[in-house]
Amino acid sequence: MYQIGFDVGGTNIAVGLVDDNMRIIQRSNIKFPFGKKYDFVSQIMANEARDLLINNGIKENHVSGIGVAVPGSIDSSGEIIIDAFKLGFHNVPFKKSIQSHFPNLPVYMANDADAATLAELHAGALKGCKTALLITLGTGVGGGIIINGQIFKGGMGNGVELGHMILNHKGDVCSCGNIGCVETLCAATWLIQQGRKAIVEHFNSMIYTEAKGNIENVTAQLVIDCARAGDSIAINIFEQYIDALSSVIVSFINLIDPEVIAIGGGVSLAGDFLFSNLRKKVTEKSVYKTYAKIVPAQLGNDAGIIGAAMLHRNF
Amino acid sequence: MYQIGFDVGGTNIAVGLVDDNMRIIQRSNIKFPFGKKYDFVSQIMANEARDLLINNGIKENHVSGIGVAVPGSIDSSGEIIIDAFKLGFHNVPFKKSIQSHFPNLPVYMANDADAATLAELHAGALKGCKTALLITLGTGVGGGIIINGQIFKGGMGNGVELGHMILNHKGDVCSCGNIGCVETLCAATWLIQQGRKAIVEHFNSMIYTEAKGNIENVTAQLVIDCARAGDSIAINIFEQYIDALSSVIVSFINLIDPEVIAIGGGVSLAGDFLFSNLRKKVTEKSVYKTYAKIVPAQLGNDAGIIGAAMLHRNF
Numbered sequence: 001m002y003q004i005g006f007d008v009g010g011t012n013i014a015v016g017l018v019d020d021n022m023r024i025i026q027r028s029n030i031k032f033p034f035g036k037k038y039d040f041v042s043q044i045m046a047n048e049a050r051d052l053l054i055n056n057g058i059k060e061n062h063v064s065g066i067g068v069a070v071p072g073s074i075d076s077s078g079e080i081i082i083d084a085f086k087l088g089f090h091n092v093p094f095k096k097s098i099q100s101h102f103p104n105l106p107v108y109m110a111n112d113a114d115a116a117t118l119a120e121l122h123a124g125a126l127k128g129c130k131t132a133l134l135i136t137l138g139t140g141v142g143g144g145i146i147i148n149g150q151i152f153k154g155g156m157g158n159g160v161e162l163g164h165m166i167l168n169h170k171g172d173v174c175s176c177g178n179i180g181c182v183e184t185l186c187a188a189t190w191l192i193q194q195g196r197k198a199i200v201e202h203f204n205s206m207i208y209t210e211a212k213g214n215i216e217n218v219t220a221q222l223v224i225d226c227a228r229a230g231d232s233i234a235i236n237i238f239e240q241y242i243d244a245l246s247s248v249i250v251s252f253i254n255l256i257d258p259e260v261i262a263i264g265g266g267v268s269l270a271g272d273f274l275f276s277n278l279r280k281k282v283t284e285k286s287v288y289k290t291y292a293k294i295v296p297a298q299l300g301n302d303a304g305i306i307g308a309a310m311l312h313r314n315f
Numbered sequence: 316m317y318q319i320g321f322d323v324g325g326t327n328i329a330v331g332l333v334d335d336n337m338r339i340i341q342r343s344n345i346k347f348p349f350g351k352k353y354d355f356v357s358q359i360m361a362n363e364a365r366d367l368l369i370n371n372g373i374k375e376n377h378v379s380g381i382g383v384a385v386p387g388s389i390d391s392s393g394e395i396i397i398d399a400f401k402l403g404f405h406n407v408p409f410k411k412s413i414q415s416h417f418p419n420l421p422v423y424m425a426n427d428a429d430a431a432t433l434a435e436l437h438a439g440a441l442k443g444c445k446t447a448l449l450i451t452l453g454t455g456v457g458g459g460i461i462i463n464g465q466i467f468k469g470g471m472g473n474g475v476e477l478g479h480m481i482l483n484h485k486g487d488v489c490s491c492g493n494i495g496c497v498e499t500l501c502a503a504t505w506l507i508q509q510g511r512k513a514i515v516e517h518f519n520s521m522i523y524t525e526a527k528g529n530i531e532n533v534t535a536q537l538v539i540d541c542a543r544a545g546d547s548i549a550i551n552i553f554e555q556y557i558d559a560l561s562s563v564i565v566s567f568i569n570l571i572d573p574e575v576i577a578i579g580g581g582v583s584l585a586g587d588f589l590f591s592n593l594r595k596k597v598t599e600k601s602v603y604k605t606y607a608k609i610v611p612a613q614l615g616n617d618a619g620i621i622g623a624a625m626l627h628r629n630f
Binding site (some may be wrong): 031123129130131132145147148152153154155156158159160161162164165166167168170171176177178179180185201244247248250251255256258259272275285287288290291292305 | 327345362444445446447460462463467469470471473474475476477479480481482483485491492493494495499526556559562563565566568569570571572573585600602603605606
């Protein structure tokens with residue numbers, strides 16, 4: 001049997017045909033038609049999914065279900081998108097709309113961070129865990145929590161917002177309006193901002209040379225690469241970042257005591273230099289003798305599709 | 316039927332005879348004999364419990380179980396005290412030792428914060444909750460988490476340490492060795508320290524007058540009372556405290572999304588002045604429209620005994 005997984009983003013909608021071994025057989029992308037009504041969006045999604053089935057010679061009765069991962073808050077019944085700012089969707093009965101195109105198939109909908117966490121649980125870095133976390137360090141900070149081998153959705157249906165735990169209540173204003181959320185200090189955005197500042201203030205920094213003096217060329221990866229290469233200004237930025245991120249990890253260890261913490265998102269691509277320094281700092285700060293393994297997430301950009309495709313396993 | 320609950324502390328051991336309605340029929344206290352071997356401690360505890368039964372004319376076959384709440388970490392099987400610094404117990408098979416005195420009764424052992432949380436869940440402020448938190452603001456900051464209507468013990472058996480989530484990673488050193496844990500900013504200790512500083516620096520403060528210029532007289536309650544009475548120096552301390560505590564509460568809401576957050580410990584005795592200001596600040600900071608009720612814990616010093624007595628309900 002096969003599943004269809006949609007990973008809906010504000011720029012693209014990714015669609016994947018996924019087999020029972022959680023491998024993506026084929027995937028395609030369509031542009032998200034921002035500003036159009038949700039019925040139009042579900043129509044083009046259904047068309048794309050049907051094309052995918054036809055191209056692979058798969059009939060609908062060999063599909064066991066359809067999953068939709070959405071960047072926003074979903075009501076506890078999994079029917080309504082409450083708020084998805086990136087999509088411009090508010091109080092939208094999106095599941096029903098998708099369902100109308102596939103009356104014979106079960107349709108599931110979830111938050112995209114929860115879907116990615118589910119994917120890592122069943123097919124990636126969190127395999128076999130009962131209690132675990134995925135943290136994604138990208139433009140923002142997101143992720144999900146596994147408790148009792150299931151996605152933990154929070155007690156009142158608001159879901160979980162790992163990026164909006166507060167790490168420095170005297171710190172900078174966050175996009176959510178609060179002060180000093182994890183997202184203000186641990187997103188890739190923070191590394192980029194610091195790298196840009198370094199370009200403006202330190203012409204002798206390797207960051208300046210590598211970015212050819214152009215702030216547009218500064219990425220989180222570039223800042224970390226310069227730190228790895230030994231540039232003192234980049235090292236200083238990297239150490240501040242590791243200090244903040246390790247405090248976040250220690251907070252999660254002290255609160256949830258997970259078996260594994262998987263880290264995904266753009267920053268995680270920095271690989272072993274990031275992880276070995278992070279683990280060292282967490283060991284210094286941990287009050288427990290044995291605590292969570294800290295590992296890279298494994299599924300990268302596929303996590304959304306795979307997680308969506310396996311949503312039926314969490315119900 | 317009756318249960319016996321022990322609340323073991325570094326100063327006293329409280330013992331209570333608890334009925335099926337979770338009321339304490341009678342309680343007594345014995346001094347904790349610090350420095351004595353654990354076998355001696357379990358012996359005097361057993362003696363005290365037997366006296367309690369005899370005094371109330373209750374036979375052992377009318378007792379359904381014995382629970383022991385301990386200020387320390389317990390192994391996941393509930394048999395061994397791993398570390399209880401306040402008791403001087405490390406790797407102690409305390410359950411077995413208690414069991415040896417009551418071969419015919421089931422004996423349960425748990426961390427005291429978990430026991431108090433269980434008590435609030437079954438007989439106090441968290442009644443009927445599936446997902447909830449107890450935070451105790453005393454000399455330190457502790458508490459417990461309820462998930463799926465049960466004590467959440469963490470994924471690796473380390474338990475949860477609400478007081479050691481990090482609230483300001485650039486802040487002060489905590490007793491655990493980390494920087495800026497919740498405990499450094501939200502324990503009663505912080506209010507007392509600030510109140511003492513006010514005495515030394517501001518002779519015109521109401522805190523100075525009320526404490527008769529003696530730092531030994533400064534309590535958390537006194538500082539809050541002076542804020543309530545309108546003293547500007549006390550108000551400044553109180554507002555900083557509410558700012559920190561509200562950020563902690565918002566972090567818990569964003570991570571766990573509990574139905575109720577109960578607050579216990581000495582600070583919570585400040586009552587409505589504390590709670591109304593706290594709720595106002597949490598509402599300002601919350602990103603969710605509906606979120607946890609914030610209420611005082613109900614069982615106070617009885618929570619340990621009651622929670623210990625009902626430990627059998629969590630197994």
